Amino acid sequence: MAEGKQRSRKAPAIPEEAMQHLWHELEQLGDPALDIDKVARFCYVTHAGSPLCRLGYRGDKEIWDFAIYKYSTQKYSTTEFLFPHHGTIVDLVRRALSAYNLD
Secondary structure (H helix, E strand, O other): OOOOOOOOOOOOOOOHHHHHHHHHHHHHOOOOOEEEEEEOOEEEEEEOOEEEEEEEEOOOOOOEEEEEEEOOOOEEEOOOOOOOOEEOHHHHHHHHHHHOOOO
């Protein structure tokens, strides 16, 4: 590789259409305490300001990557055996809400 040039794998940006779909799906859950913060290809879902889960854009507005927030480690985890690694927005957020008895 030439000096001064670096190869980087840029995560896919979340297109506006996918963000609109995400908001629509969250609204379908009927919980006004849900909110999101978008950072690169991730949307961090909060409930009443507290971390809930992270959704990762995969290039498809229907299926997203999933990581639940673990308060014990204060990190997002993709290795919890009770949770899928990816799925639909509504299903993933419902699972996170249920895990924290917020449903």
